[in-house]
Amino acid sequence: MRLGIIGLPGAGKTSIFNALTGSDLPVGNHLSHVKIHTGVANVPDPQLESLIALYEPRKTTYAQITFGDVAGMGEDGSLSGDLVNQLAQWDGFVAVLRAFEDPLTAAPPTPEQDVQVMEAEFLLNDMLRIEAHLERLADDRQIGARDRAELERELNLFQRLTKALQAERPLRGQTLEDAERELLQGYGLISSKPLLLVQNLEEGKDPRPLASDLPSFALYGKLEAELAQLPADEAVGFRKEFEIAEAGNEGLMSACLSLLGQIRFYTVSASEVRAWLLPKGGTVLQAAGTIHSDMARGFIRAEVIQWDDLIQLGGLSEARAAGKLRVEGKEYAPIDGEVIHIRFNV
Ligand SMILES: Nc1nc2c(ncn2[C@@H]2O[C@H](COP(=O)(O)OP(=O)(O)O)[C@@H](O)[C@H]2O)c(=O)[nH]1
Ligand SMILES: [Mg+2]
Structure with a gap:
């Protein structure tokens, strides 16, 4: 899964990228050209x-998300053609909103306005x-180049999308059939x-609820970036001392998973x-x-158990012996946090 970190120049994209990936990219560069750093x-x-x-x-292997520090949005949120093509390649976006006072201009934060500016650019692009495609x-x-029924379905879909955009509704809110989603x-x-x-909050400040329907999260980007550079035990000590809630990037990352509609499962041996x-x-x-x-x-069946039940029972063999492993067929939809053991034969 790949998430692009976007935002107006100086919003704290690089700081948050550093916090999430443990990188040490230079901050405070107001880039006006497209530049993307990727990290896992x-x-x-x-x-x-x-x-x-x-x-x-x-x-041991953790689940991973690839993040991109995507610089290049204009001060007014404008997107160059090059940037739009880059944005098209990500599964979703983390939009960083400056909620700290700008050290350079002392401008007060305007997070809601910044979201609107970015969304307006998304809609416009x-x-x-879509207009070009409709043409x-x-x-x-006119020239009868394609299967008539297929063409009509596609026209119908894109006209529906145009209506949504004209009403200033982002396309992520559209209900689509699987085939339409695939086509898009x-x-x-x-x-x-x-x-x-x-x-991205000023240190010590509490988050303000945002007037937006979009999912949101708040953290101290600068501080989290600094803590990500410390050895893990020192960072924990620092958080305790300054009464900072558990790692901000931990919460941010689980917000990213739910944004992407992903759950986690485990395999153990x-x-x-x-x-x-x-x-x-x-x-x-x-x-x-x-x-x-x-x-x-070669799937035969799956043996399934919640991670904490497994820990309580002491392992897969113990759980199996106690009759606590559920047996599921291929249509079973795992829920978050399950340990799964696949029986297969090839
Ligand atoms: N006070 C404060 N300053 C921050 C925070 N996040 C970033 N900054 C500062 O704002 C400037 C721009 O940050 P940067 O991460 O480079 O923003 P980008 O242009 O969006 O990549 C840098 O000087 C950062 O140190 C924050 O949470 N609080
Ligand atoms: Mg940057």
Whole structure:
């Protein structure tokens, strides 16, 4: 899963990217050209750590999210064609909103206004893309270049989307059929992608509720970036001393998972204890395929148990012996936090 960190210049994108990925990119550069740094972050996971403590495996693997520090938005939120093409490539966005006083201009924060400015640009760009596509479709219809029924379905869909945009409704709120969703994938419509708002707070200030329907989160970006540079035990000590709630990036990362509609499941053995992501509502067969294509191909059944029940029982074999492993077929949809053991035969 890949999330682009976006926002107006100086909102704190690089600071939050550093906090999430443990990188040390320079902050305070107001870039006016498109520049993207990518980094991979382990999803912090106390549940996984409990499983690791139980199994003491040779290898441990966290679930991961790739983040991009996406610079290049204008001061007024404007997007160059180059930036729009870059934005089209991410699964969703974390929009950083400056909620601290700008050290350079002493300008007071205007987070709600900043969201509106960005959304307006998203809508405008999608509108332009869709208009261009509708023109192409009209040409195709005229010359009879394509299957009539298919063309009409597509025209109908894009006209519906235009109506939404004209009413200033981002496309992410549209109810779409699976086939329509699939069709839209290739068009890189940026207002259709999930968007999480992050208030980047002045140290010591409490977050203010944002007047927005979008999911939101608040953290001290600068402080979190600094803490991410410390050894883990020192950072914990610092948080205790200054009474800062548990790691802000931990909460931010779980907000990112729910933004992307992902749940976590685990696999455990003496060789590896590992966390995986699965789209919410996905089947255990799909989960098996994520682990290894052979497991999906030769799937027989899955044995399933919640992570904390497993810990209480002392391991998979103990749970099996106690009759506490549930047996599920391929259509079963795992819920967050389950340990899954796939029985397969290839
Ligand atoms: N007071 C305060 N300053 C911050 C915070 N986050 C970032 N800054 C400062 O704001 C400036 C811009 O931050 P940066 O992360 O480079 O923003 P970007 O342009 O969006 O990448 C830098 O000087 C940061 O140190 C914050 O949460 N609080
Ligand atoms: Mg930056």
